[in-house]
Amino acid sequence: MYLFTNSEGNIILESVKIPESTIERLAIYLRKIEELYDKGYSIISSEKLANVCKVNPAQIRKDLSYFGEFGVRGVGYEISELMREIKRILDTGRVWRLALVGVGNIGSAILRHKNFYKRGYNFIAAFDIDPQKIGREVIQGIKVQPMEELEDTVKRLNIEIGVITTPSTSAREVCRALVNAGIKAILNFSPIFLRSRKGCIVENMDFTIKLDNLAYHLCQLEGKNFSK
Amino acid sequence: MYLFTNSEGNIILESVKIPESTIERLAIYLRKIEELYDKGYSIISSEKLANVCKVNPAQIRKDLSYFGEFGVRGVGYEISELMREIKRILDTGRVWRLALVGVGNIGSAILRHKNFYKRGYNFIAAFDIDPQKIGREVIQGIKVQPMEELEDTVKRLNIEIGVITTPSTSAREVCRALVNAGIKAILNFSPIFLRSRKGCIVENMDFTIKLDNLAYHLCQLEGKNFSK
Numbered sequence A, B: 001m002y003l004f005t006n007s008e009g010n011i012i013l014e015s016v017k018i019p020e021s022t023i024e025r026l027a028i029y030l031r032k033i034e035e036l037y038d039k040g041y042s043i044i045s046s047e048k049l050a051n052v053c054k055v056n057p058a059q060i061r062k063d064l065s066y067f068g069e070f071g072v073r074g075v076g077y078e079i080s081e082l083m084r085e086i087k088r089i090l091d092t093g094r095v096w097r098l099a100l101v102g103v104g105n106i107g108s109a110i111l112r113h114k115n116f117y118k119r120g121y122n123f124i125a126a127f128d129i130d131p132q133k134i135g136r137e138v139i140q141g142i143k144v145q146p147m148e149e150l151e152d153t154v155k156r157l158n159i160e161i162g163v164i165t166t167p168s169t170s171a172r173e174v175c176r177a178l179v180n181a182g183i184k185a186i187l188n189f190s191p192i193f194l195r196s197r198k199g200c201i202v203e204n205m206d207f208t209i210k211l212d213n214l215a216y217h218l219c220q221l222e223g224k225n226f227s228k
Helices: A020-038 A046-053 A055-064 A079-090 A103-110 A114-118 A146-155 A168-180 A209-223 B019-040 B045-053 B057-064 B079-090 B107-109 B116-117 B147-156 B168-182 B205-224
Strands: A002-005 A011-014 A096-101 A121-128 A137-139 A140-144 A162-166 A187-189 A202-203 B002-005 B011-014 B095-099 B123-126 B137-139 B142-146 B161-164 B185-188 B202-203
Touching: A020 A046, A020 A079, A020 B202, A020 B205, A046 A055, A079 B205, A096 A103, A096 A146, A096 A168, A096 B205, A103 A121, A103 A137, A103 B107, A114 A121, A114 B205, A121 A137, A121 A146, A140 A146, A140 B168, A146 A168, A162 A168, A162 B205, A187 B205, A202 B019, A209 B019, A209 B079, A209 B095, A209 B116, A209 B185, A209 B202, B019 B045, B019 B079, B019 B107, B045 B057, B095 B107, B095 B147, B095 B168, B107 B123, B107 B137, B116 B123, B116 B161, B123 B147, B142 B147, B147 B168, B161 B168, B168 B185
Parallel strands: A096 A121, A096 A162, A121 A140, A162 A187, A187 A202, B095 B123, B095 B161, B123 B142, B161 B185, B185 B202
Antiparallel strands: A002 A011, A137 A140, B002 B011, B137 B142
């Protein structure tokens, strides 16, 4: 967001599109800053913060500059202020309501993962098509529901984010069902790549893409690539 | 990699550093191309490929240009050739040997996840510190081993990639143990951010960072951000 004065002398508040990569880095900075805060640090330079976050200092300064002036030149950032500001930007103080579809191995593990709740991401419903799973209390307070109840439950419980942990064969259909139910944000763990669409943003988490990246670097280390 | 002629007229093969983001996108392109191939497509334009992969056509052309000439101007890419070339670049034909540390909910789910094996990422050992888990056959052929056996097992079984699924409190220590055992690539699922170090590249998979990104976009959609 920028403030500027137009030709008539009025102050204009213009919101700029912040790159997705900046938002993702802010979430990373926040985690590091929280760690430093817990350890009792109060000030950090952009160089030091850049170093612990594995980005260059210019990148950090650029990322934070989208949101106004931070820090004191030559001194650094006050950790508690920086933490508060990034939390405000990312709106992480809030509790989000999630539904998960696909209560298999990964789905069950994610429902039980404490880190989601710690960060304000609360699962409040879970769905599956397997009659053996429907009705089972997968975690305390959450019984697996059939897909037919998805739309009604999403609306009734005001669910905001959908998490897909089905096999890839049904991911696309589940995605459509979530969008039809009014969900505007989806985290997809299935190995199929789902596109964002009008009114619904999708983040894909295919673990093997990260492994491909590691494998490529291993080949580079071994000097084996291109030599076949 | 580029071929060029130096001042003495010798042909020089220079390897260029390919950005990590390009490697990650190549892995995404590959998944889409495989899907198209399975559906019987034989040719695709960079515009169409860009569209299904959610990037712009110039980006695809730039990504592929690191590896030489692909495709025919005005026609597009031959899908089978493109698939073969990206596989060669990423070296995905190979089978990789993985060890997992931390056999909790997420760890067990990952060990059982078929997609890893399908893509050539084979778990061949698993470790934990919990005496209750040690000795248990978590998946067929893999018994949970104590951490004391890590170094010896990694060397004996030629393990190349380490996967961390411990709580964040022990992730750093586990990372050190993996590096000491000679592991050069680590995929970290614990919610603590681990840095790459000399000789060992680390990829971090903190699910909640993607959720922060989704939450931010939801706020934008609702027009609620900055208005507090």
